[in-house]
Amino acid sequence: MIVKRKRAPLLVASALSVTSTLAFAQDAETQAELDALRARIEALESTGPGTTPGEFKIGNTTLDVYGYVKADFFYDFEFDQGDTAFVNVIGEPSAATDGTFGATVRQSRVGLLTTTPSAIGDIGGQLEVDLFASNGTAEFRLRHANxxxxxxxxxxxYWTNFQPLDTYPTSVEFNGPVGIAFARVPQVRYTNSFGANTSFAVSVEENVSGSNSDDPVLTASAEYNDGTYIARAAALYGKAEGGGVEVDQTGFTLSGSVRPWQGGLFQVNYVNGEALGPYLIGLGDPVVGGRANDVDGYTIEFRQDLGEKWNVGIAYGKEDYELPTSTGTLSFTELETIHVNAFYKATENLTLSAEYIYGERNDEPTGRTFDGNRVQVAAQLNF
Known part of the structure; x- marks a missing residue:
């Protein structure tokens, strides 16, 4: 179990966010919903013998089922981006459209949390699946098992230790902004804390799909979080392969957020490194022409609560690669996205949302730039 101060936000993110391969993307909810799930997880952690506030027990193991049912409806204007608003297809002739309507329920998910007292401390477990299988099918896909x-x-x-969970931007669609690390990988992680608000973590992880390496990845992170201010730094070292060439895979992330006034939130994330493309939403090639493909990316988000039921926000993301990544008939070195969204909390468990998404990418050999527009609405019932 992660340090209790940190465990609730981390499990909240895994239950409500995404936002990987590219389907490992982010779909975080409004702050009110996050707070509700934090309270639920904290109740699970504090449950003792004979007390089961909303959970149930098998022997001395306390269990809690969580998840949501989500229905998404979307319309792509210039290029059909699919269920996941995949900005990489913008510009591809095969994706061109005069307008495409789509709908999906594949973002729906279910998870199980367990806590069992033992002589070495509480032992917790998490198992979570969603319906985002490959090839557009609605089949169970493993998200978390730890x-x-x-x-x-x-x-x-679990989420890679390289990823900034506590400052991840909020979106209605599954991917969220480009310009940020996002992956779930098998790992062994050690976490500890300094005082009430500062923690560090180190991990040995499996490399992500697309890096084409069997070598382990080493990560380290440190974070300060007092509820108003967040500051986080993380580093990664591994290997990546492409075209029979192996290169170093290195990088760092810097993240921060502040709540400047009641209901307001401003947060930024920056990532930089070499051969890091498979860790980012844009999925750039890690090795091109026998060279490590350097990349930097960032996201900027502002959110504001409007009363007890409404929450609105805007997020910008960008990824900039040194070498081009081929995608079908075109390639790119730069991706940009803008997400503008609103969430309405109709009831304690039911949230309605709407979002406008703008995506842009360049075609490196020709110097051409392509853009795509998308609107999306959704209904989500948490349990």
């Missing part, structure tokens, strides 16, 4: 031992150890599949 064991947490005491306050320090996590073993199994």
């Amino acid at each position: 064991i947490r031992i005491g306050d320090n150890w996590l073993i199994g599949q």
Whole structure:
């Protein structure tokens, strides 16, 4: 189990966010919903013998089922981006459209949290699946499967330690902005804290799909989070392969957020490194022409609560690669996205949302730029 102060936000993110391959993307909810799930997880952690506030027990193991049912409806104007608003297809002749309507329920998911007292501390477990299988089919896909031992150890599949969970932008669609690290991988992670607000973590992880390497990845992170201010730094080292050439895969992320006034939130994320494309939403090639493909990316988000039921926001993301990545008939070195969204909390568990998404990418050999526009609405019932 992660340190209790950190475990609730991390599990909230895994339950409500995404936002990987590219289908490992982010779909975080409004702050009110996040707070509700934090309270639920904290209740699970504090449950003792004979007390089951909303959960149930098998022997001395406390269990809690969570998840949501989500229906998305979207319209692509210039290029059919699919269920996941895949900006990389913008410009591809095969994706060109005069207007395409689509709908999906594949973002729906279900998870199970467990807590079992033991002589070495509480042992927690998490198992989570969604319906985002490959090739557009609605089949179960594993998202998280991990064991947490005491306050320090996590073993199994979870968000990479390289990813900035607490400052991840909010979106209605599944991917969220480009320009940020996002992956779920098998790992062994050790977490500890300094005082009430500062923690660090180190991990040994499997490399992500697309890096084409069997070598382990090493990560380290440190974070300060007092509820108003967040500052985080993370680093990664591994290997990537392409065209029979192996290169170093290195990078760092810097993240921060502030709540400047009641209901307001401003946050930024920056990532830089070499051969990091498979870790980013844009999925740029890690190795091109026998060289590591350097990349930097960033996201900027502003959100504001409007009363108790409404929450609105805008997020900008950008990825800039040194070498071009081929996608079908075209290639790119730069991707940009803008997400403008609104969430309405109709009831305690039901949220309605709407979003406008703008995506842009360049075709490196010709110097041409393509853009695509999309609107999306959704209804989500949490349980």
